[in-house]
Amino acid sequence: MVELNTSRLDAIYRALGDGTRRQMLRDLAQGERTVGQLAEPFAISLAAASKHIKSLESAGLIRREVRGRTHLCRLEPGPLASAHEWLRFYEVFWTQHLDVLDRLLRQEGEPKPTTKPKRK
Template sequence: MVERLDATFHALADPTRRGMLASLALGEKSIGELAQPYAMSFAGASKHVQVLERAGLIVRRKAGRTQLCRLQAEPLAEADQWLRQWERFWNVRLDALEALLREAPKGETH
């Protein structure tokens, strides 16, 4: 799971790939359609698609000469689950800080 998380976060680190995923959330797209908003070549878009595919975030299929991509959301759910543990961690810490601040005498600074 750690390797898959690494690949997921690596893929999500690039704004173009995040945009491609957002586009794929609306439905299947060709590599050319994914490239269009970024005014990039098919080869450039294909490299981004390869990163997304290695991370398991998309699957590709051929329809004639066209390669169609489809979102595979399971790795995103795993990343969300991993991030939620840290959300709980920080919520506990922030709740403790809030309690300390409420207990401190008014006007006292540290």
């Protein structure tokens, strides 16, 4: 299994651990957004939205660009690929184990051949 930078991975999963931030990332997958646009779907202040955005920034999941007084945010997909790579190990692990379980259950459900006693 490939080991990734632990502190970087910790920051990514910490950022992904909040539903508001996950929704912000989902919105950013559609294109860049201002801080106000990211805050809009939630009942939160711009200051609270900014804290969420800083968490996403520190994890490297988004990039913020300042244009005048407007702060535009853009998704950075690279760190998500790193998180997926780490999870991929467990996807393979569980797929293999569930395949074995599936085979065993199918074998258990198959009718057993019956042997009739031989007549003399």
